Amino acid sequence: MADESGGFRRRLDAKGRLSLPSYIRNTLPEDLKTLRVTVSPKGNCVYIFEPKKFETWIESLFERDGGYSSSKAEHVNARTVLFAQGLYVELDKSNRLGISPVQREKAGLEIESDVVVFDAADHIEVWDAKRWDEFYNSVNLANLIV
Numbered sequence: 001m002a003d004e005s006g007g008f009r010r011r012l013d014a015k016g017r018l019s020l021p022s023y024i025r026n027t028l029p030e031d032l033k034t035l036r037v038t039v040s041p042k043g044n045c046v047y048i049f050e051p052k053k054f055e056t057w058i059e060s061l062f063e064r065d066g067g068y069s070s071s072k073a074e075h076v077n078a079r080t081v082l083f084a085q086g087l088y089v090e091l092d093k094s095n096r097l098g099i100s101p102v103q104r105e106k107a108g109l110e111i112e113s114d115v116v117v118f119d120a121a122d123h124i125e126v127w128d129a130k131r132w133d134e135f136y137n138s139v140n141l142a143n144l145i146v
Contacts, residue, residue: 012110018099024117115132116133
């Protein structure tokens with residue numbers, strides 16, 4: 001069950017694996033066993049994507065700059081790094097997903113620590129629980145209402 005902050009509290013195990021909540025597993029295609037795991041561009045959490053959605057997400061990052069252009073070195077370099085950071089990770093038989101040590105370090109996730117997991121439409125986000133609580137409590141949704 002989700003907590004009041006909209007996420008599911010989980011714990012990374014001693015090997016840095018995460019058990020995905022059943023409601024998230026049930027949204028994935030039945031035959032999907034491999035996901036792409038990457039650190040968010042801001043470095044505040046880990047993103048988990050279905051492989052095709054990962055590619056679509058990367059391409060969307062270039063939209064505000066007129067779309068990806070192979071003639072722009074900055075685009076080529078950024079796209080290369082984004083694809084390189086997106087590791088292919090297989091779900092194990094217990095539906096656990098390993099998060100690499102480098103990704104955990106960049107996103108502030110500790111082994112055997114509490115994390116918050118939630119569905120963010122085209123991807124899944126995994127946050128350190130303390131970092132998530134600080135972020136969640138800092139956002140003022142009333143600003144959306146005119």
